[in-house]
Amino acid sequence: MNNLTLQLDNKAKALAADYLRTEAALLCVLMEMRRNRVFPELNCSGIFEYCERVLKLSKAQSYYFKSVADTSEKVPQLKQAVTQGDLSLSQARRIAPILTPENQQHWIEKAKTLPQAALEKEVAAVNPNAHPKEKIKPVAEKLSELKVPIDDETESNLLALKDILSQKLGRNATLSDVIAFVAKVTREKFDPTEKAKRAKTISSGNKQPPKVAGTIRAAVRHEIIKRNGNQCAYVGSDGRRCSQRQWLHYHHRTPVAKGGASTVDNLQILCSMHHAAHHDGRITLNA
Ligand SMILES: [Zn+2]
Numbered sequence: 001m002n003n004l005t006l007q008l009d010n011k012a013k014a015l016a017a018d019y020l021r022t023e024a025a026l027l028c029v030l031m032e033m034r035r036n037r038v039f040p041e042l043n044c045s046g047i048f049e050y051c052e053r054v055l056k057l058s059k060a061q062s063y064y065f066k067s068v069a070d071t072s073e074k075v076p077q078l079k080q081a082v083t084q085g086d087l088s089l090s091q092a093r094r095i096a097p098i099l100t101p102e103n104q105q106h107w108i109e110k111a112k113t114l115p116q117a118a119l120e121k122e123v124a125a126v127n128p129n130a131h132p133k134e135k136i137k138p139v140a141e142k143l144s145e146l147k148v149p150i151d152d153e154t155e156s157n158l159l160a161l162k163d164i165l166s167q168k169l170g171r172n173a174t175l176s177d178v179i180a181f182v183a184k185v186t187r188e189k190f191d192p193t194e195k196a197k198r199a200k201t202i203s204s205g206n207k208q209p210p211k212v213a214g215t216i217r218a219a220v221r222h223e224i225i226k227r228n229g230n231q232c233a234y235v236g237s238d239g240r241r242c243s244q245r246q247w248l249h250y251h252h253r254t255p256v257a258k259g260g261a262s263t264v265d266n267l268q269i270l271c272s273m274h275h276a277a278h279h280d281g282r283i284t285l286n287a
């Protein structure tokens with residue numbers, strides 16, 4: 001080999017080693033951050049959101065960190081293999097979904113020795129729950145393609161609906177029509193925001209709290225959703241509002257135990273994470 005080839009080869013190898021060390025070190029810091037519960041203060045739901053939004057890593061990379069960190073809580077040998085340089089993050093994340101304390105030795109050894117594609121195949125064979133990934137891919141302006149795994153029952157439901165919808169539309173309905181229809185009707189029925197829009201404004205006579213302390217009238221919930229949206233109301237010190245729209249709780253500003261009522265003014269929507277953080281005294285709520 002000539003001198004330049006050797007030089008560049010050595011340089012690349014040294015950088016790759018640095019890269020793997022950095023990955024392992026970052027995994028450790030992320031797990032420490034989670035253990036010390038610093039993510040709520042940073043207005044992030046956890047490792048994934050922090051990696052993606054704050055560290056600007058790719059979605060896939062952020063997910064690998066989260067997945068390997070999650071498994072490492074139960075199987076510390078996985079983290080150890082990464083920090084000792086036995087496995088890269090990319091090898092570790094392939095076995096993370098199937099790793100248990102009982103089988104860890106077997107799979108960590110395989111991950112070290114097998115080529116990535118062969119490893120992936122072996123993992124898939126023992127992980128029947130591994131669904132193909134869900135995907136919405138843009139194919140044209142205002143048009144995307146949806147790819148999702150469905151079971152037999154869902155397939156027959158969709159095909160039956162196709163017939164029903166064809167009848168209703170007076171033409172051959174497509175699966176796209178069926179999904180559009182299901183999405184629209186289900187959302188109208190279940191989306192709290194849509195329900196709140198339809199609900200009448202609370203009449204003044206109805207502003208009294210209900211007799212049983214702690215229960216929240218539907219009309220009160222609708223009013224709160226109209227006021228703040230069906231989303232966590234926590235605003236971090238950086239002025240960003242929490243984007244969580246799932247796992248929402250109604251929080252009493254003045255607690256029920258201290259005479260707080262279930263009224264529009266005394267209630268606030270918080271996600272479970274910010275709700276717990278508030279009651280643990282780790283965050284303070286904006287007025
Ligand atoms: Zn609360």
Ligand SMILES: [Zn+2]
Pocket residue numbers: 232233234242243244270271272273274
């Ligand atoms: Zn929140």
